Amino acid sequence: MRLSRYFLPTLKETPSEAQIVSHRLMLRAGLIRQEAAGIYAWLPLGLRVLKRIEQIVREEQERAGAVEILMPTIQLADLWRESGRYDAYGPEMLRIVDRHKRDMLYGPTAEEVVTDIFRGFVKSYRDLPLNLFNIQWKFRDEQRPRFGVMRGREFLMKDAYSFDVDEVGARKSYNRMFVAYLNTFSRLGLKAVPMRADTGPIGGDLSHEFIILADTGESQVFCDRRLVDMPAPGPDVDWNDLQSIVDQRTALYAATDEMHEADRFDAEVGEGDRLTARGIEVGHIFYFGTKYSKPMKAIVAGPDGKDVPVHMGSYGVGVSRLIGAIIEASHDDAGIIWPEAVAPFDVGIINLRPNDEAVSAACEDAWAKLKAAGKTVLYDDRDDRPGGKFATADLIGLPWQLIIGPKGVADGVVELKRRATGERETLPLDAALQKLTA
Template identity: 75%
Template sequence: MRLSRFFLPVLKETPSDAQIVSHQLMLRAGMIRQQSAGIYSWLPLGLKVLKKVEQIVREEQNRAGAVELLMPTIQSADLWRESGRYDDYGAEMLRITDRHERDMLFGPTNEEMITEIFRSYCRSYKDLPKLLYHIQWKFRDEIRPRFGVMRGREFLMKDTYSFDLDEEAARRSYNKMFIAYLNTFSRMGLKAVPMKADTGPIGGDLSHEFIVLAETGESEVFCHADLVDMGAPGTDIDFDGDLQPLVDQRTALYAATDEMHEPDVFARVPEDRRLTARGIEVGHIFYFGTKYSDPMKALVTHPDGKERAVHMGSYGVGVSRLLGAIIEAHHDEKGCIWPEEVAPFGVGILNLRAGDGEADAACEDAYGKLTAAGLDPLYDDTSERPGGKFATADLIGLPYQLVIGPRGLKEGKVELKVRRTGETHELSPEDAVNRLAERAFADG
């Protein structure tokens, strides 16, 4: 993409109403624009990152055996009355009435709708287990939306729902999502710690939040420090095997949000391994048994011929919220530092003197070769001064910058900068392009 054709409305000043780094940088980098309280338009740069985050979430759900579908954003209130949640959910639910005076709502979550879909088609134990998910925009009317996409009213969410014959089978589904989440966040450059959590309005008696430690986190968290450094299980996991030991490895160590914190238990953790911090929730998983299947009559026939309610779980990832979490974990005073898997472009090409024949030719050559190599480069072909180009490149946080100008070309050199470390390398144009291309192929 040529920057002269792209839409990138960067801001030089930090908006006064943006309180945390991720909100500030998303506005300054031209990723989002606020349309009303807690509601944002996703501008091209932000949308590119959002799509990459969404795809990683999708790939890891598919790897775990979940099947994707798509449910509508507008739901009938009658389904929520069946489950008993319509009056209980509270003011966060946006209730609306259609032209025929039917009660409807903008879905904050989809337990009722997926249960209605399941019960319409699945009647026997032979239809189980089922893991179904979708990635969809939701709305919760937060009383105080703040921190940009971290606590907005409209947000993109991945929610998965499991249907199993009994509690033992349901816990196997729970473990699949537990492991899938660890891999998902790791691929985005995040260390997410699973913590015992309150089930809230979703219900049930087993729940974990996945928390990224950050000073701006909305929750106080308490955990064993070893959990922070524990690596992801890896993408070669056999999801049909026994995952319980991997789950136990993490849940055996103390970790809890402030709502579930037990000071007496935490005190048993060795003093030098106790960690108290702030954290950002990026995922939440629940097992809630027959909370919805009982009142909504989602029954299946068991091998003994008797009908019983299926056991269910739900598993959410805040896809749009993840962008804020990634920035909070990966930034410096100059701007964003995107991990390669979620970067909007693989490399920025900076032409320091657009209009100079030699510089233009070298940039065009690099642009063509890097595009062919799959790096999806952003070519700054504008007439902006070099200082402005460097500032924009640092602000939007692409992993690499290829800097090309007449002075360096006279010596047969270009500059390759690594955004994360700030290190620079003077290379021939051919070597720089080859290094970048080889890096792209190595990263898949």
């Protein structure tokens, strides 16, 4: 993509309404534009990141055995009345009435809809376990939307729902999602710590939040620092034997301020391993048994032929929220530092003198070879001063910058900068390309 033909509306000044780093940088780097309080338009650069995160989330859900569906954003209030949540949910639910005077709502979550889908088709325990996931926009009418996409009203969410014939099976499904989340966040370049959590309006008696540590996090967290250093299980995990992985992590103390027990923390965690920090929630999983299946009559024939309500769990990841979380965890004074897995482009080519034929020819050659190698490239071919190009490249945070100017071309070399470390090296173009495509 040539930057001269791209839509990248960057800002030099920090918007006054942006209170935290991720919000400031997302606005300045041209990722989003606010349309109303807590509601954003996703601009080209931000949309590319959003799609890359969404795809990683999807791949890890499918690896864990979940099946993708797409549920509607507008839901029937009658389904929520069946579950008993319509009046209990509170003012965060956006309630609407259609032209036929039917009560509707803009879905803040989808337990009722997915239960309705399930009960319409599944009648026997032989069709279980089943996990259905959905990546869809949600709406919660936050009283004070703030912090950009971190606490917006409209957000993209992955929500998965497991169905099992009994509690034993349901807890195995819970463990699959627990491990899938560890792998998902690892692929996104994040270290996420699972912590005991309150079940809130979702309900149930088993819940974990996945928290990444960041100074600007909204929650105070307390944990055994050994949890932070544990590697992700990886794609080769034995999906039939996950209990030991879950036990290893849940045996160590980890809780947000809502669930924190100071005496227990001091008793269970050695002084040298106690970690108190700020954190950002990026995922939340729940096991809630028959909370929805009983009132909504999601029933299957069990092994003994008797009808039983299924046991359910739900598993959420804030896909759009993750962008803000990643930036909070990975930035410097100059701008964003994207992990390579989610960067909007793999490489930025900076042409220091677009009106120089030799320099432009070298840039075009590099661009063609990188694209042929499967790399995504943003080529800054604008007629602008070098300082402005460097500032833009650092602000938008591409992992690599390939800098090509007249002196280097004359000497047969280019400059390669790694954004994460700031390290620069001068080397022949072919060597730089080989390093970028290795």
